[in-house]
Amino acid sequence: MKTLSIKTLLVIYIGLFLFIGQSRSQSAAPLNTSKPLKGEGLYSFLKRHELNSTDHKNLFLELNKGKFGKNKSLLAHHAYIIPATTIELHEPLFGKDRENYPLESNTMKGAVFYLVNGHGGPDPGAIGTYGKHELHEDEYAYDITLRLAKKLRENGAKVHLVIQDEDDGIRDERILSYDNHETCMGATIPLDQRQRLKQRTLKVNELYNKDTEAYRRCLILHLDSRSTRKQIDVFFYHHQKSKTGAHLAKVLRQTFENKYNKHQPTRGFSGTVSDRNLYILRNTTPVSVFIELGNIQNFRDQQRFVIADNRQAVANWLYEGIKKDFTQKHKNK
Numbered sequence: 001m002k003t004l005s006i007k008t009l010l011v012i013y014i015g016l017f018l019f020i021g022q023s024r025s026q027s028a029a030p031l032n033t034s035k036p037l038k039g040e041g042l043y044s045f046l047k048r049h050e051l052n053s054t055d056h057k058n059l060f061l062e063l064n065k066g067k068f069g070k071n072k073s074l075l076a077h078h079a080y081i082i083p084a085t086t087i088e089l090h091e092p093l094f095g096k097d098r099e100n101y102p103l104e105s106n107t108m109k110g111a112v113f114y115l116v117n118g119h120g121g122p123d124p125g126a127i128g129t130y131g132k133h134e135l136h137e138d139e140y141a142y143d144i145t146l147r148l149a150k151k152l153r154e155n156g157a158k159v160h161l162v163i164q165d166e167d168d169g170i171r172d173e174r175i176l177s178y179d180n181h182e183t184c185m186g187a188t189i190p191l192d193q194r195q196r197l198k199q200r201t202l203k204v205n206e207l208y209n210k211d212t213e214a215y216r217r218c219l220i221l222h223l224d225s226r227s228t229r230k231q232i233d234v235f236f237y238h239h240q241k242s243k244t245g246a247h248l249a250k251v252l253r254q255t256f257e258n259k260y261n262k263h264q265p266t267r268g269f270s271g272t273v274s275d276r277n278l279y280i281l282r283n284t285t286p287v288s289v290f291i292e293l294g295n296i297q298n299f300r301d302q303q304r305f306v307i308a309d310n311r312q313a314v315a316n317w318l319y320e321g322i323k324k325d326f327t328q329k330h331k332n333k
Helices: 006-023 042-048 054-063 137-154 194-212 243-263 279-283 297-307 307-329
Strands: 088-091 100-102 112-117 127-130 133-136 158-161 215-224 236-237 273-275 285-294
Touching: 042 054, 054 100, 054 215, 112 137, 112 236, 127 236, 127 297, 133 137, 133 297, 137 194, 137 215, 137 307, 194 215, 215 297, 215 307, 236 243, 243 273, 243 285, 279 285, 285 297, 297 307
Parallel strands: 112 158, 112 215, 215 285, 236 273
Antiparallel strands: 088 100, 127 133, 236 285
């Protein structure tokens, strides 16, 4: 995740004010300006206008060059340009239409996530048939993973996308075209299954060892493949020795059940939580949960994947469950 540079933000603001200036009379005062109160210093002025971050302060100083006295003191006769308090984040992996997005809250500040979508590279994973089209597991798991990553980052979390595709951002099409361009954070993904699992597990552990936040969680997203007649709900797996992983899995499952009870009260929800001795659960250092999002072969389950709003709903529900678990852990400190 990147914040837009001060230089980039400065260009945006200068362009905005030039545009405004052309559409207003010369006698009108520019928008978003303020004069300091009597005796008000820089710190108090910034605090009054909720310019609390270092980025906001630096942008304020850049926008108002030449208007300061000694030691950046404010001058009473100047009207200072006030930058918007919205912090812009930048992530090219989300795609051109979504790569720039605002920080909406700091609800998840202090949390770190390692998101791993299944398969990728030379291995498309499970393949479902949808009319005349093929649905590839890795493409749909990746799209939902990106949506979850964006939701987490919008709310202050630090997120590592372990599997990446520079060509495919978040997509809204029903049929997500297949390619094999995915990498493990830039490294070629091996075809051999064990080597593939080992590669992403080592990457998660490497990142974990560099992070210092107390709340660090790994989520692995897959789609299942069963008989076309078998409609399934979302299943959550944790390592048998991880009580913390079991707790997160149970919170996620309960969140999904609550959502289905609200939006489809006659449907019911049969998703389960259980422990499994999976390689990535067994070998990752952070608390990890492995999630099967549905049966890629079943027509009803396919609606969970081919409809963009449904993919977003899955990501949103995962976020809500994660947020609840994170909040509970903080309250218990």
